[in-house]
Amino acid sequence: MTVKLVVLYTQPDDAEAFDEHYLGTHMPMVHKVPGLQRAESGRLVTALDGGEHTYYRVAELYFADRQALDAGFGSDEGRATAKDYAKIAPPGSRMFVEVVDD
Amino acid sequence: MTVKLVVLYTQPDDAEAFDEHYLGTHMPMVHKVPGLQRAESGRLVTALDGGEHTYYRVAELYFADRQALDAGFGSDEGRATAKDYAKIAPPGSRMFVEVVDD
Numbered sequence: 774m775t776v777k778l779v780v781l782y783t784q785p786d787d788a789e790a791f792d793e794h795y796l797g798t799h800m801p802m803v804h805k806v807p808g809l810q811r812a813e814s815g816r817l818v819t820a821l822d823g824g825e826h827t828y829y830r831v832a833e834l835y836f837a838d839r840q841a842l843d844a845g846f847g848s849d850e851g852r853a854t855a856k857d858y859a860k861i862a863p864p865g866s867r868m869f870v871e872v873v874d875d
Numbered sequence: 876m877t878v879k880l881v882v883l884y885t886q887p888d889d890a891e892a893f894d895e896h897y898l899g900t901h902m903p904m905v906h907k908v909p910g911l912q913r914a915e916s917g918r919l920v921t922a923l924d925g926g927e928h929t930y931y932r933v934a935e936l937y938f939a940d941r942q943a944l945d946a947g948f949g950s951d952e953g954r955a956t957a958k959d960y961a962k963i964a965p966p967g968s969r970m971f972v973e974v975v976d977d
Binding site (some may be wrong): 779826831866870872874 | 879915919926929950952970
């Protein structure tokens, strides 16, 4: 039962500076979180529903199960990553746990 | 440059009935969309940020590029899928195009 940590980042004030930190510093920290199976991230470039361009980026971190996710973020590397997230995530950013369908 | 159609479904009135239609009817339609490379879906079970449980489900449909995505949803199968989406998506559901990071 794969689970994902899903992060929706709202629009940053300075997208270029955000991406520089995100790709150059934050994602390398994510990749050190124990138990991480896969990480995928990307930019939401279009709101196809014609609504507000609420979110700038999505990140999805795959773990074997919820226990592995919690253990990962309970580790030193996970805590450091969470601390960096708190520093960079624009107000209104969201973080969910997703249970992936079989 | 992989792109994804990312759908965030808000909470349905009847989660069980929603899932039955979603998994039994909607996803089989999605899998017939020409050019679809991969589809992943799941339930958002926890709002880790302590905020509102805004979204019930996420769907991510992978295509080779934006042109392939547009062609897929311009096809008969894609239009039928979009029509079914309009029927089932609870109000406030969102739909974005994501450009996946390399």
